[in-house]
Amino acid sequence: MYQGCCQRGVEDNTGIIFIVADSGTLPSPPILETMFMPFYSTKKKKGGVGLGLFITKHIIDAHEGTLTLDDSSVTTRFLVRIPSKASSFSTR
Known part of the structure; x- marks a missing residue:
């Protein structure tokens, strides 16, 4: 079983x-x-069906954010960035 963690922080008030x-x-x-x-x-x-990252990416895209894999890390590490003010809400 993998050990996991989640951290959150503000990036330049943006x-x-x-x-x-x-x-x-x-x-x-x-x-x-x-x-x-x-x-x-x-x-x-x-038991995995392969929808987790797909759905996550679409939710983040709808908020005009980004989901990237941090390839400078030795472990699996994703960076999620969401702007404080999206121009409009998308319902793709």
């Missing part, structure tokens, strides 16, 4: 940043290309 990390290793390049696609999972044998 928005908020969340850091979500666990003790897993960085995904390999083929996984990086498909990890935000629906129904892609490396954990299907353990």
Whole structure:
């Protein structure tokens, strides 16, 4: 089981940043290309269906934010940035 954590902070009064990390290793390049696609999972044998990152990305996009993998980290670490004022709410 992976150990996980979540941190939150304000970034220059322009928005908020969340850091979500666990003790897993960085995904390999083929996984990086498909990890935000629906129904892609490396954990299907353990019950994963591959919708978590897909749904998360769409929610963050709707708030004009970004979801990126921090490839400078040795563990799996995602950075979520959401601006404090989005220009408009999108219902894509």
